[in-house]
Amino acid sequence: MEFFRRDFLKLGLTQAIAATVAVPALATGGQEDRNDDGLLFYNYLRDTPSILQGATDSTRTQFSIQHHQNLKFNIVARNQAGAIWQPDKIEVLTQPYSPYSITKVFFSNLHLGEVFFLDLLGAADEIIERREFKTLDLMKPTLRYALCSCMDEGRHEPEIWRNLISQNPDVIFFIGDAVYCDKGTSPYAKGDPRRLWGRYTDARRILEVYYSKRLIPVLATWDDHDFSGDDANNSSPEYVLAAQQNFLSFFAQSEGHSEGYTQGPGVASALRAGQHQFLLMDDRSWRLTKESPDRYAHWGKEQEEWALQMISSFEGITWVMNGSQIVPQMIYKESMSKHKGQFNGFTSALRKLSKKVVFASGDVHFSEVSKIEPALVGYQTYEITSSGFHSKCFPGIDVISKHARRLMSTTAQNYVLIDSVYQGDKFSANVYSCSARSKVNFSTQITV
Structure with missing residues (x-):
């Protein structure tokens, strides 16, 4: 259920509707505390890949993946039917004073409205990290x-x-x-x-x-x-x-x-x-x-x-x-x-x-x-x-x-x-x- 109901014909204010959000499991070993509002906050460092999707259009997108330099993986995109897209290009950025790298990945020829998965694959092609993504309709009114x-x-x-x-x-x-x-x-x-x-x-x-x-x-x-x-x-x-x-x-x-x-x-x-x-x-x-x-x-x-x-x-x-x-x-x-x-x-x-x-x-x-x-x-x-x-x-x-x-x-x-x-x-x-x-x-x- 969407948090806010969209009504662009009238663009009238809408009543907020509480949404049920699944809470994923958090990594262990972190510091748990409460902020001034009484809400839990977590301040811990994770070693699993950190992934961000960036500039995107209807058929192309790009990602920034932060990971430990010792983690070796291949990268593909898949749709829900299992079809595979290989990256157009991959760029790896490192610094001699840091154990963490940034890998930038670029894809094209994707399909608007379709759900895709960004898969990081191990040596045996097993999925070690998976994220869901879509492309972006830049012509939406x-x-x-x-x-x-x-x-x-x-x-x-x-x-x-x-x-x-x-x-x-x-x-x-x-x-x-x-x-x-x-x-x-x-x-x-x-x-x-x-x-x-x-x-x-x-x-x-x-x-x-x-x-x-x-x-x-x-x-x-x-x-x-x-x-x-x-x-x-x-x-x-x-x-x-x-x-x-x-x-x-x-x-x-x-x-x-x-x-x-x-x-x-x-x-x-x-x-x-x-x-x-x-x-x-x-x-x-x-x-x-x-x-x-x-x-x-x-x-x-x-x-x-x-x-x-x-x-x-x-x-x-x-x-x-x-x-x-x-x-x-x-x-x-x-x-x-x-x-x-x-x-x-x-x-x-x-x-x-x-x-x-x-x-x-x-x-x-x-x-x-x-x-x-x-x-x-x-x-x-x-x-x-x-x-x-x-x-x-x-x-x-x-x-x-x-x-x-x-x-x-x-x-x-x-x-x-x-x-x-x-x-x-x-x-x-x-x-x-x-x-x-x-x-x-x-x-x-x-x-x-």
Whole structure:
């Protein structure tokens, strides 16, 4: 049973319906505790393969498999009838200071609507790991997608991941802080590129999403914690290049293999699906110091020009997704609007375009819906902030940081689920903040 009933003819709000979710057995030997909400969370390192599905279209897909270097396996895809697909190509990424490798696998000539299995095979062709997956219909008039940020593995909660998977989104967007590089243990100091690989492998060995038996395409960008540390900027160009390479190693986001998906400057990327376009912005590679007045202090010149070109050349709605917030401002948190030179320049350029955008962001450890006045970009739009997937959330922080644009908010650990359609030059969406135990924190409908 679906968690939310879809009704795109009316796009009316629906009542949440509790879903029964099978709970898979957890690995033994881990640490079990309870978070501030009383929910169990698990923080242990697994040695079984960690698998992520990435950029996908109707016939092609790609995977990122993290595994111990000593584990040897072959890889095939099968359908339910047993027909076998061999990979188009396989790439193996290793580091001399880590026992863990990333194997990237690419498949094509798959069939839309069919259930497939990604099988890792042992020496005798026995299945040592199996995951279910599908391809993605990029021409669907309606889409369901999830926005996730702030996934501190030290507060890992498998239940919320299982809840998310049970909602059957077409795509999951990681919009920042999927890894906390400045936390955990490492033999390398903060700011050392070697620390990045170790902390990314730690997250891949813990987070439930990488061990789900049913895969859903994930596309990602970063924010400060998966770039380096709190409020980090581009003060070390050499480090920026190492961090970019590290990030792109772990996600399955290679360009040229999937229709509709393209890479942008830095770790930025874009997905075009029907009349929906999603721009995942890189808010670290060009970022200057806090509140720098420089015209391009937040995204840089090349990336802003890329974003504006993507928006102007697309017939439909564009989501501009950023790790830190774009329009709202908190006293102690970063926001693009604090980089006034780039914020004013970018919004001025948007006002000159006859195209519409919606904003999405993370970072602040609470979720909210903000209504953006027409004067800013030329029409009424919204910013959806999704934050605190499983990280430290502070009850009342949304009240302390209240602003006039906010319509609703929650400090619960949550993700945001969106059902949307673009028809007749109008974008409509049902927006839900969801937590574990099938809880809906808030819901609303937006139109742009």
